[in-house]
Amino acid sequence: MVDRQGPRQLTPSPASNASGSQVGGSSPHRLRLATRESRLALWQANHVADLLRARYPDCAVTLVGMTTRGDQVQDRPLSEIGGKGLFTKELELALLDGRADLAVHSLKDVPMDLPDSFDLACVLQRADPRDAFVSNRYEELAQMPAGAVVGTSSLRRAVQVREQFPSLRIEPLRGNVDTRLAKLDAGRYDAIVLAAAGLKRLGLAARIRQMLPPELSLPSPGQGVLAIEIRSDQTEVRQALQFLNDEQALLAVSAERAVSRQLGGNCRTPLGAYARLLPGGELRIDALLADDNGQIRRAGLQEPVASIGQAQLLGQRAAVMLAA
DSSP states (O other), X not given: OXXXXXXXXXXXOTTOOTTOOOOSXXXXXXXXXXXXXXXXXXXXXXXXXXXXXHHOXXXXXXXXXXXXXXXXXXXXXXXXXXXGGGGTHHHHHHHHTTSOSEEEEEGGGSOSSOOTTEEEEEEOXXXXXXXXXXXXXXXXXXXXXXXXXXXXXXXXXXXXXXXXOTTSEEEOOOSOXXXXXXXXXXXXXXXXXXXXXXXXXXXOGGGEEEEEOTTTSOOOTTTTOEEEEEETTOHHHHHHHGGGOOXXXXXXXXXXXXXXHHTTOOTTSOEEXXXXXXXXXXXXXXXXXXXXXXXXXXEEEEEEOOSHHHHHHHHHHHHHXXXX
């Protein structure tokens, strides 16, 4: 388990090692993956399915596609229609009623606390966690003139852009990656900001004009990481997935999500957190929180970390600094 409240912690299974080679255990006969049906979600699910097929060649691995409430409602911010849980609820129902054995998520879309019936069984190796500036008119944010329109529905991205470029207009932008790019291409925005990982996964890296460093746009907790959710009683499924766990990603996102949980973070909270392991075993976490007036507070901590619990404590300390 990644981040349930209380002392339970996720640690790498003894049945797996750093190279991913299997040590003991039996191959599952069938694994059904619940997924949203956007192009990016299907890419992510197929990526996990391919890894499972390579590991368990005799296992029947299939996708169970479905449309979530978060996908259906595109004309309002998530904060007005129920939050990030709208991207996971239907998939969790499929786990509960036995239509699926696991669900593949972008970790940044997963609420901080899951219902007792579910656990995050593993997190995969992190892709690029940064935000990306996409425009048909400008090479970078700093080139945009006063009054130019930047599209994003992320409060986190919006407050950071406003802080550094107060003359720009921020307008809401919902939809999957292709929908957002289509709105940009139709001239409704001068630029948009998206997660770099999604663009790269879909072969759209050429659309990126500027990679935004964390100093300019601190990522969302868990950004760039895929996570797999299961029913908490599915012990055999959990064991079959342990080879996918990435220890470095796990430590980093445990700290990041601890910041958000400590502060009660949700899609209404302009909050960023980004952690990475440094040479020598130290974990560095940077976090930010904006108030109702858009004023941003920042915190940064760095210390040796050797366990999930220590990573979570580091994140909690960063959150206390932000709340002070």
